[in-house]
């Protein structure tokens with residue numbers, strides 16, 4: 845599967861808007877993920893012992909941003925023929941997630957969190973097409989990470 849130019853543009857358009865509101869959207873992202881899967885809280889080192897989601901935790905923000913940025917980058921698949929991630933490697937991502945005890949089913953939870961966050965972030969620019977573009981980008985990236993996790997397991 846690959847991205848159309850239109851899908852690429854939609855992913856980029858959303859991120860350009862979301863970038864301006866990172867603290868609030870990061871918090872929203874974690875809130876959504878934990879609402880769907882409360883047990884996922886125990887997986888994150890900076891959430892485990894917290895009563896509630898910390899409002900201003902730099903780790904929380906940077907983690908959330910990484911997920912969104914990497915999803916954006918996954919759209920380079922069209923040009924490069926493979927999923928590219930910057931600042932880290934797929935191998936590293938595979939091993940971190942394996943080590944933390946992440947399983948396949950969690951990826952669907954995080955996907956839902958990503959989509960809800962984009963919807964909130966872009967407001968009236970939200971559309972079925974934009975949802976499709978983000979879904980596709982996320983699925984490609986998740987599949988690449990899961991492949992690495994399986995290789996190592």
Ligand code: HEM
Nearest residue numbers: 884887888889890910911914940944946950951954985986
């Ligand atoms: C850590 C990205 C899916 C749980 C990380 C890190 C990155 C990342 C980049 C490393 C952060 C760092 O060391 O700087 C992604 C991407 C995903 C994804 C791009 C999907 C496409 C998931 C899923 C789960 C998960 C499905 C399960 C809930 C975690 C946990 C850590 C982590 C628990 C370690 C956090 C900590 O305690 O420091 N992820 N992740 N990730 N991820 Fe993900």
Ligand code: ISQ
Nearest residue numbers: 873874877907908911954
């Ligand atoms: C998965 N991996 C890293 C960071 C995350 C932030 C929120 C939800 C899922 C995540």
